[in-house]
Amino acid sequence: MKKKIDVVTLGCSKNLVDSESLIKQFEANGFSVAHDASNPEGDIAIINTCGFIGDAKEESIETILNFAEAKKRGEIEKLFVMGCLSERYFQQLKMELPEVDAIYGKFDWKKIVTDLGQSYRADLRNDRTLTTPDHYAYFKISEGCNRTCSYCAIPLITGKHKSRPMEELIDEAQKLASSGVRELQMIAQDLSFYGLDNYKQMRLGELVRKIADVDGIDWVRLHYAYPAGFPYDVLKVMNEHPNVCNYLDIALQHISDPMLKIMRRNVTKADTYKLLERMRKDVPGIHLRTTLITGHPGETEQDFNEMFEFVKEMRFERLGVFPYSHEEDTHAYRTYKDDVPEEVKQERADIIMQAQEQISWEINQEKIGKEFKVVIDRKEEDYYIGRTEFDSPEVDPEVLIPVDSAELKTGTFYQVNITDAEAYDLFGEVVK
Template sequence: MKKIDVVTLGCSKNLVDSESLIKQFEAGGFSVAHDSPSPKGDIAIINTCGFIGDAKEESIETILNFVEAKKRGKVKKLFVMGCLSERYSQQLKEELPEVDAIYGKFDWKQIVEDLGQTYRADLINERSLTTPGHYAYFKISEGCNRSCSYCAIPLITGKHRSKPMEQLIQEAEGLAAQGVKELQVIAQDLSFYGLDIYKQMRLAELVHQVADVDGIDWVRLHYAYPAGFPYNLLKVMNEHPNVCNYLDIALQHVSDHMLQIMRRNVSKAETYKLIERMRKDVPGIHLRTTMITGHPGETEQDFKEMLAFVKEMRFERLGVFPYSHEEDTHAYRNYKDDVPQELKQERADAIMEAQEQISREINEAKVGNTMKVIIDRKEDDYYVGRTEFDSPEVDPEVLIPIEGNKAEVGTFYKVKITGAESYDLFGELSKD
């Protein structure tokens, strides 16, 4: 039996692609390992990321490491796919002749057929999960119609394309039948769901139907867009107790000067109103957002506005990216990268310093409360779980001592919160 190593870099959307591809390989009789610490197969396939500079560097370093493994005879064939190769296919072919084949982000059928297998269209709704069996990422669309100045994703993935609703419901039902209890709904832009197929945004209806699938205990929403936000989604979140009071919505900046330069199609006043409405309509909602520091044209006053905004809004979850000057984007073509890298990082550090204190205070307010927690894994002396307010890998976790507590991975428990740090909670299984 031939063996394949698949390595996934970048975001959870890439992970879904890898899982779909692994299913195709397994259906063709291959044995597949995912993200193995060292390659053990005949063939290695690297699913790359090409979003920003750091991600591109990681992808190149990973490819070079596998080139060395191939030279040492540990890998017979090396294939590269994904966002980086979609964007820089010709350059990679010229600079990395040791790579046997380079594919774009959506060339799954070609990869399968080049390995001597028949692409199975009947497996369109099936994946081999690489996540713990109790949760799965659930990609509802591909691409993006926005024109943000800094973003290369539309150059890589193209225009927004929604998956048909009936296909998504079938996929959710299939995942639930496998034992998945939690769906991490993902897209580059959730807000646009359905517009291309149904000529209207139908995210709220989709979430309503997914929440009604038997066996799905939590539905969590990632990557909404502030401009044109579908407010009917908030009603659905209130109506369904299994739709988590959690929303990932990337705001990126708040000063009107920068929002205009960044082509965000939203104003500072509209941003404030949006957050106020979310917190009013969904009491207790936890908002995750991201900010960008050092975009071309960002002044000290712009940064101070953003820092004041972060302190005032007290986001439950927040991340920061120093601006990356990406080729062929609007900002790259029209602006000089005029904020020094050191200053970008200094500003990002200041945002995160403020956020760390906010996160600590928000977490400390939960001490003494009993919360529903799902256990993700055992690690050292702890069971590690999450509340409905926490997405895997990026948000706080709940650490429960193994000693004195008995729990099973993939199971929900009531947990009394006994302690808090900036980015983690501590608890014990409730006796009630």
């Protein structure tokens, strides 16, 4: 058998971690693997799909169909599909895509290795071949979600929350650090829930503390917390450990009490305000990233206006908005009519993002003249591109440093003075 494989990853960073684990297994078995190549050249193509919302599902299907056409033209020999879309729609994909040689779900992808006549290496289960720049990695601490939000299909795909053992995570962090990784993006469907299943108590704060103590880790950043039952000890860890970034990604989705109830978020408007006020009090300068949903069934103009005013009042450092997607088998799909027109959903999302652009510009203007620790991710044309502790890769603002001002190394941290700012980018010079 020829041993050249292309792996294409769609969707979130949690999918990326699975792809990296799979790539490691193939390389250990003598395969040559390319990830997200602009011109795939493998004999086998593996598509790791996303099935979260409508746009993501369409992208996954389109990618599969494109590779199916490549197979018909004889450009690839085999086509495999794995991930969230196939976990959610396994039978439908099997019936409608006969060109696909084999379909795997989100959790049985290890079978791809054995189905190709190779050995799955259990001793490498905590090892990955990173597809990110060498100095940072995504660090998945759990799978699944126990929440019952009305709109969300994630629990249908991933099942119940399953925390990874703390010892296993510490071992992985040490291996990553020894390989040169200096920044960990801690991810999960729900960070807040960590430990409740294995240890009968929330242990996110303890885990973050132990990961921060790993030699060689300069930054630990937290993604995807949940507002209900938030583990406040995490804020104490942020203050006590300089390498735990003053950054938190916490999806709030809405603020009006009627919508929070319909969405089954298990928090109130008052709860949300208390949570945000405490975060900003306990961790001065914390940068909060959140996401909101416009056009959920039942959302009135009054509900939307309340959310719009909330955004203007709270002035989130980072914010994204998703128009509601009516997903099969969710509580909202079974219970409510999708009664907000698509154009209204999008218009409301656009209104919020226009306001957020101004907020982001004003927050960035306040950074001009200040000095920040910045890691360099890459060199791009006339600039080195870096990030502060307040910026996660690919989704947050970047720091642009002219290449003619200094000679910098990717993966290295520098003190940078901010000289100018736009809504979503900063410009700076390295402090000599």
